[in-house]
Amino acid sequence: MIIRGEKVYLRPIHEGDFPKLVAWTNDPEISRLMDGDYPATLEECAGWHKAQLSDRHSQRFALCTVDGDLLIGDIALDHIAWRSGEAELRIRIGEKSHRDKGYGQDAVRTLLEHAFTNMNLKRIYLRVYAYNERAIRCYEKCGFRKEGRLRRQGPDGAPVWVILMGIYKEGRRSRLRAAKTA
Numbered sequence: 001m002i003i004r005g006e007k008v009y010l011r012p013i014h015e016g017d018f019p020k021l022v023a024w025t026n027d028p029e030i031s032r033l034m035d036g037d038y039p040a041t042l043e044e045c046a047g048w049h050k051a052q053l054s055d056r057h058s059q060r061f062a063l064c065t066v067d068g069d070l071l072i073g074d075i076a077l078d079h080i081a082w083r084s085g086e087a088e089l090r091i092r093i094g095e096k097s098h099r100d101k102g103y104g105q106d107a108v109r110t111l112l113e114h115a116f117t118n119m120n121l122k123r124i125y126l127r128v129y130a131y132n133e134r135a136i137r138c139y140e141k142c143g144f145r146k147e148g149r150l151r152r153q154g155p156d157g158a159p160v161w162v163i164l165m166g167i168y169k170e171g172r173r174s175r176l177r178a179a180k181t182a
Contacts, residue, residue, distance in 0.1 A: 003061070005110030008103050010061035010075060013052070017062050018045040020071055024094030032155055033132050036078075036090055056080070063091070063107050065098070072098040075107050077115055077124070085122035085169075087115060100134070108142045116169040123168050129154065130161035143167050 003010040013021070022045065024030050025038040039048040052060050057080045063073040072095040077087040091107060093099050115121045126144065128135050144165040154160035 003110055003114050005066075005106040007066055007101075007106040008072075008110065009064055009066055010107065010110060010114075011064060013049060013060055013062045013074065015045075015049070017071055017074075018042055018049075020094060021045065021074065024073075024092060027094070029096075030092060030094060033129060033135070034090075034092055035127065035129075035155070036076075057082075061111070063093070063103070065103065070095070070098075072103060073107070075111055077111065077119075077121075080119075080121070085120065087119075087121055087124055089124050089126045104135075104138045105141055108138065112142065112167065121169065123166055125164065125166040127162050127164055130163050136163060136165075139165050 001012065018039070019042065022039055022042055025040050037048070039045045052058055058076060058078050059080070060074060060076040060078075062071055063075050064071050073091065073093040075091040076089070078090055080087040089108065089111065091104060091111075093104050112124060115124055125147070126139065128139065130136075130149065144167045146163055147166045148164040150162050150164065151159055152162055
């Protein structure tokens with residue numbers, strides 16, 4: 001399945017993506033901003049990928065540019081709760097030269113449209129480190145609202161604040177319009 005946005009398209013992850021996924025996982029700048037289950041070695045990739053494909057509570061995609069067909073990151077809906085209609089969104093733009101160019105916003109909006117329209121989910125939520133201001137701005141532009149915060153151990157072991165954000169299917173279009181004009 002390929003999901004098309006304006007600047008990006010989302011496609012299934014395949015074996016040829018493994019070297020970039022591992023490189024992004026092992027990049028200290030990226031790992032400082034991320035939390036999640038990503039393979040750290042090429043040897044781990046096949047098992048990780050197989051587990052992802054068989055997990056009905058997760059959908060992961062490679063994030064590619066429409067212009068140039070470049071793999072620049074990955075995006076996922078994780079912890080999908082089919083009964084309550086909720087899922088957690090995760091995204092990383094691994095290719096640093098493609099940050100701050102609207103690819104993340106387009107990817108998030110594209111995945112939200114898929115989640116709310118094709119999967120009939122009702123709410124998407126996420127967790128983001130409070131110091132990741134770029135990501136917070138992106139999520140707010142996509143219509144997410146801050147719902148709370150919690151203190152936990154960060155990637156380096158030091159305590160950090162985590163911002164909890166969410167967006168509901170109902171009323172999302174009006175929030176998106178308001179976010180675009182702000």
